[in-house]
Structure formats: structure tokens, C-alpha cells
Amino acid sequence: MNKPSRPCIAVDAMGGDFGPQVVVPGALNAAKANALSLVFVGREEEIRPHLDQADTTGVEVDVVDAREVVAMSDKPSQLRRKQDTSIQKAFLQVKKGRADGVVSAGNSGASLACGMFTLGRIKGIERPALASILPTEKNPLVLIDVGANVDCKARHLFQFGLMADVLAKDVLQIESPRVGILSIGEEEGKGNALVRDAYTMLSRSSLNFVGNIEGRDIFGGDIDVAVCDGFVGNVALKISEGLAHSLSRILKRELTTGVMAKLGCLLARDGFRRFAKRVDYAEYGGAPLLGLNGIALVCHGASNAKSISSAVAMAGTFVDNNANEHLVQGLTRNKELSLYGRGNGEASEAAASQELPKASSS
């Protein structure tokens, strides 16, 4: 198999709650709209029928067979026993130069582990992190980490801040991103021990560090990057999704009670559609996994075809813009990365013990 001429995304076709039936049409849709080529990785006999049904005109599509699938509930220890998984083989396509980026809606812990062991990490980054680009009242915000690393040290949070700063400059086109650390009070000294230590490191950096921010600042739009550990970020992300959905349901129920309200609701329909589009996380696609030597986006397990499409399109944009090279260059220019790092010592330890990082499954 040769690499296609257009930017090529390796898509884990077995990932997510719905597998090939949403992944294949979703990815094809993005490929057509964004002039991308695709490699679907997974059980060929499950992928082909969906390809046969679809209109693939003008899209270079390949299929790489992989027999095994990582389940959402698989623990890192179980991962080691699965040798021929779709997620692992998707990363391998990038490693071999047959693809330029990976998209998976599977187990995010598995994506992190496979990404680290197949592509390796950017020099100086101890822990790759998941960055979610969230809609706010104004411009989008980067929340990092949203689930790759649940037990962090302060220097990891510092590294997350440096990576997200480059991402916000490069992808969101923000000249001097306002970076905050997610805490429980604005004043310095508020927060837990981890946050207080990371605060000190960030405040001494060259970043446009605005100090502690609170949960209520996330969606206001006056912050560009919010740094936290993967446990807090994952809870924050999921509680936001849950609340947005609950509020939509409550609103719909309230607004369909009574004839006048129903009529009003009909008239306000266009407004509602714009609103729904704004809070629909599917619009925002996947979360880039930053810190690997390559481009990888992780989608929500519950992704529908639209989310997959958004994520593949975003991966295409990352490839077109050389986003990962920009990340490496940005981090290299910023000499601060090595300030608190333990270099590659920890990496070799981890590799030596074959210890996989503990991560979330979504």
C-alpha cells in the first residue's frame, strides 16, 4: 500500500459505541468535504459492507484489517494481551508513513498507550494530554487535560499549559492566549496542593498566565486555555455535557406546556436551532492528544456520524497546518519545557516496566 497523494487519516473503524456503521459514513463525509483520503482500520468484513453502501466517489479509501477491538472496559493490563487491535494498527499506519493522523472514538486510555508506544512522545513532554476545544459565549477555549492523566504532578500541568498555549496560537489563531489554572478561588494560594505548585511554575513562565480561574469562568469566554489534571478535566467536561443535555430537555418540556408556549416555541424554532448547534458538542469533533510525535484525535465514545466527521475534518486541518511540527517548534523555542522536566528518565522507566498509563475510557 502506498501513501495517497492527499492528506490521509487512519480511522479506527471499530472505535466508539456504534463502530463501523457510524464511523465509515462520518469519516467519508469529512473526506469528501475536505479533500482527504482515508484508511479504515478494523475487521474488514464489518467495514466493507458500509463502504459498499456509501458513495465513495472522489475519495481514496483503503482498508487495513485488524482482528481485535479494545473494549471501553479493557484495562491497560488486558491491552497487552491484544496484539492485533484496530487502534494499535491505526497508529502503525502513521508510524509507517502511510497516514498523517489518527482518529479514534475508542478507549482513550488505549489511544494514549498505543500512541506513546508506537509514535513516542515529543522531547521533554512526559505525559501526552487530551485537549478539548470547547464552545464558550465568545471564542472557543482549550481545556487540558480532559482524561489522559488522572494522577498528575505539578510539572505535568505546567507542560500541559505550554502545549495548549502553542495549540491556541496555531489552531485558534490567538496571538497571546490567556492561560489560567482551574481552581476553586481566584486568589493565589487557593486550590489543592497540586494546583498551588503548578500555579507557581506557570506564574514564572513566559505564558500570558492569568492565575487561578474558577469553574464559572470556563464558558464566559474570557480565558483561552484552562489547565487541570485529567480527572478534574474529565469530570468538568462530562458534567457540562450532561447539564447542557438536561437543560435542553427541561427547556423543551417547559416550553411545550400550554398552547401559547407551544405556539411561541414554533415561532422561535430557528432561534432554537442556532442555540442547539452552539451547545452541540458533536460540532466540535474530537479532542487532540497533544505531546505525541504525530497527530491523533480522540472522540467521545458516544460519537455519532457527525462527531466522527467533525473529528476527521479537524485531523485534516491539523495535517494541512503542520500542527504537530508547529507544536514541536513552539515547545523547542520555549526553553522552559526543561525547567521542571525529568527528561527521559521517567519515560525509560515506564517503558522498561511496560507500565501503561492509567486513563479514562471515553
Next chain:
Amino acid sequence: MNKPSRPCIAVDAMGGDFGPQVVVPGALNAAKANALSLVFVGREEEIRPHLDQADTTGVEVDVVDAREVVAMSDKPSQLRRKQDTSIQKAFLQVKKGRADGVVSAGNSGASLACGMFTLGRIKGIERPALASILPTEKNPLVLIDVGANVDCKARHLFQFGLMADVLAKDVLQIESPRVGILSIGEEEGKGNALVRDAYTMLSRSSLNFVGNIEGRDIFGGDIDVAVCDGFVGNVALKISEGLAHSLSRILKRELTTGVMAKLGCLLARDGFRRFAKRVDYAEYGGAPLLGLNGIALVCHGASNAKSISSAVAMAGTFVDNNANEHLVQGLTRNKELSLYGRGNGEASEAAASQELPKASSS
């Protein structure tokens, strides 16, 4: 001063962002509606004008002068130098038997510290915790801890679960509360080290423990108690508040674009009002501080008169129902409290070193 015949709430009149001008009318409103008496604590010359302006017919009101105010930004170390604060003296009213409960919209760390040193803790509870009663799509949910303890051990989370279980039974009238631990995946083993250890303790307990829950489960209404450390809980609470407000603003903006939408909006007004009431946290008043030998509710710093009123009313309900005695009895009946506790050893250490707990300011 004698104790009034009706249940009496000591109100920190200086607390919150707006002080006596919202605290006095808010508390009076609740006192009238719920047959309570009040002791306002704070600078008498700042309290009296608001009392003079108000209609106090039928409410027994007293004022206890306190010269100092704890600022939101005050650290525990600064607290020790302030001897005559309104929050400290409010707790003293309960200690002396002149009041039955405390309400403050001030620094929650100060409330926790003053509560612990004035009233003491329930036997076996190492860390009093803030429990927030949140609206969901179905019944209210108890989220504990929302900011009193930012660095917790697993046994503290276990104790939070036992306390919230009693609260949910007693105040929310739920026979067998479904208790979950807030994590980043449903399967056992997901989460950080703290959550995994607390999971084991909770799963061995007599509670109706449903295991890990995720952020998105909070507002669905299928859980009655969600346990987490005070850092995670505070971020979760504030991000929910922030998102609810942002969505309301976005919705309003979307729905007032275009003539048809405007008309629709007018017609749907009643539906909106019901919706707004449902997500308005002011309706739910204060967060009970559980684990003290006495009743105390902490309000949001940004509380308006309505929030104060809800909190004072809730404090009155707690007094009427002997909620704190029920908490003590419930914990005593459940012998598990001593399973992982360090008894009073830690308490005396803390008291001896005059170490104040680190807490949030909201």
C-alpha cells in the same frame, strides 16, 4: 439576651459580596414565612439602618455586635489574628444556646474553621464537608464535598458518603439513597488513586452504593448522592452554575434575533420563567456544612436576598426536623464510621497545632 421561643437562626450579616443590604431583607423574608426568629451578627451600625427600613412585624430580631469581618481573600493564617469576627460570633450564639443554627454567605473556609473550633465535630467525623443540594431532571441530588476539603484521604470521602446518606434519608425523604462516587468512567478501577481507594471502602459498606458515576450522571436524576473531594466538587458546582448562566444568555440572544423569534419568545415567556426558576441556584439556598455539632449553612458569596432567604428557610427546616441529631443518630447506628477513622487522634493534633483547614472561599 434570652433565647427566643421560636427556632432562632444566627445570621452572619456581613457575609457575602453585598453584606447587610441583602442579608437583612433576605433573612427577614424567610423568618416571616417560616415563623423563625433571628440574630444578626456584625457591625451594629451597618445592620440597624436596614432593619429600620424593613417591616419586622411578628419577627423576633436581635443584633449582636461584632467589629471584624472575614474577607473572601483572607487566608486561615489571617483569620487567627481577627478575634471579633461576625462569623465567629454567629457560631458562638449556637454554642451559648442563644441560636439553633448559623447561616453565612462569607468565606466558607472561615465558616468551617469557626464551626470546628466553636462547636466541634461529630464523633468519628474527621472533616466536616459542604453538601450542596442540586436540582436535577428528577429529584434533587446531594453533591458532597463542594469545597470544604481540597486535599482528602479516601476515608474522608467514605465519611462524606455516610453523612450525605443520612441527609438524603432525613431531608430529601429518600428511603435508600443511591450513593455514587464521582469518577471518570463507570467501571470499577476507573478514576484516580483517591477514588479507587474510596470506591473499595464504599462498596464494602451498608450504603446503597451504585459505584462510579460520571459528570454526565449528575443532572440526570438517577443518583441521590454523589461523593467527591472538595476540589472536584467545587469545580463541578461552579462549572455547572457558569454553564447554566452562559446557556441562558446564549439562548436569550439567539431567541431575540429576528421578528418571528422575538414574537415566539414573548409567547413562550411563562415557559421561560418556569425554566429559569428550575435552574436558578438561588432557589436552593445554602449548602449544609455536615459533621459539626450544630446546624450551619454556607451560601454562595454572590448570594442575593432570595438566596439568603432560601438558606435561612432551609436552616429553619433543619432545626425543626432536628436534622443534626438525626445525623448523629444515623452515624452512630451505622457502626462503619469507625472502620477507617483515625478516631480523635488527628483532631487533637490539629487542635494542638492550631492548624486551620484549607478551604475554598466561596
